[in-house]
Amino acid sequence: MSARPSSAIFSLWFNECAVIRLLAGGAALIKENPFEATSVLLTDLLDTQPRYRSRWRARVQRDRAGGRVSIAAVAQVLAEHLWESGEFPESEQSLARNLKDRVRRALDGTMITTETLAWLIDAFRMDERDAECLRATHESDSGSRPDGISDAVREPRRMVKRQWHRTVTVFERYFLDRDRQLTERRTKHVIMALEDGVDSYLFNHESSVQAIEVLHGGTLGPEHRYDGLVSHEIVLPQTLKRGQRTSFEYRTVYRPDPHPPQEVRRPARGRIENFDMAVHFAPPRLPKRLWWATWSDHHLGDPVQLEPARMCDKGSAHRYVPFVERSVVGFRWNW
Numbered sequence: 311m312s313a314r315p316s317s318a319i320f321s322l323w324f325n326e327c328a329v330i331r332l333l334a335g336g337a338a339l340i341k342e343n344p345f346e347a348t349s350v351l352l353t354d355l356l357d358t359q360p361r362y363r364s365r366w367r368a369r370v371q372r373d374r375a376g377g378r379v380s381i382a383a384v385a386q387v388l389a390e391h392l393w394e395s396g397e398f399p400e401s402e403q404s405l406a407r408n409l410k411d412r413v414r415r416a417l418d419g420t421m422i423t424t425e426t427l428a429w430l431i432d433a434f435r436m437d438e439r440d441a442e443c444l445r446a447t448h449e450s451d452s453g454s455r456p457d458g459i460s461d462a463v464r465e466p467r468r469m470v471k472r473q474w475h476r477t478v479t480v481f482e483r484y485f486l487d488r489d490r491q492l493t494e495r496r497t498k499h500v501i502m503a504l505e506d507g508v509d510s511y512l513f514n515h516e517s518s519v520q521a522i523e524v525l526h527g528g529t530l531g532p533e534h535r536y537d538g539l540v541s542h543e544i545v546l547p548q549t550l551k552r553g554q555r556t557s558f559e560y561r562t563v564y565r566p567d568p569h570p571p572q573e574v575r576r577p578a579r580g581r582i583e584n585f586d587m588a589v590h591f592a593p594p595r596l597p598k599r600l601w602w603a604t605w606s607d608h609h610l611g612d613p614v615q616l617e618p619a620r621m622c623d624k625g626s627a628h629r630y631v632p633f634v635e636r637s638v639v640g641f642r643w644n645w
Contacts, residue, residue: 349419527558
């Protein structure tokens, strides 16, 4: 089994601590905040990216947050930036204290204005990939980004269980090693029950899967094989009622393939909102060409749409989509 990727790779990872609260019965529900997707992405960047984290950690006076992102420290970073940029006079010494409520609302998803987001991006000197993803997520939360993907699948495959949930958020990361083998897939998932009695999630996956590890929010259930598909149930710790939401995280490990893969696909039978996907290649084995693709089937056929994708200098490509519905999306590449 391959070693787990370092935490630095997960620059756009989902920080469930900033989003979920545990009920007495054990089910995890998502706070009903209008900017929750932006807040979880922002919080995770500040918490996991060393360059951003070091800026606010250096300004922590008393660690009341237990190592989590400090509202007061982020407000201090923001105040120093606004003084340096000349937007506020240095004589306004209460600025950091006055900004704490604005920062708190941004981190808990209550409200993030375009101005606040721009200040944070500039104050932490975020790289363009992170800044672009934050802006796109904020636009989606604001209801101003309609460019989702829908209705690419014309003949849906039969499912062993009907879909009784709606996906609110998916953060998915694929990893390939220096031998060009797909080794691992990490997924963080948030679903909302569409009816009472939702007690599991059906995870459809590739036949090359060697092992599945549910890291939190559930346990691995029975396997199903049908209509050319393979799936496992992820059994939730508590049955959901209609409207309740829960989060879970799982890790998928792949066996070596004599023919290294040239694509990764994620199907959306119903609707997936706030879909965030990345593929990481291990240098120096990088693909010659890379595309963001849409297919009409889980496994078969060529893409029905291809769009050139950009790879960063560290060997990863990323795509955020406000929603995917009745479509199969992912990355395709040539070695």
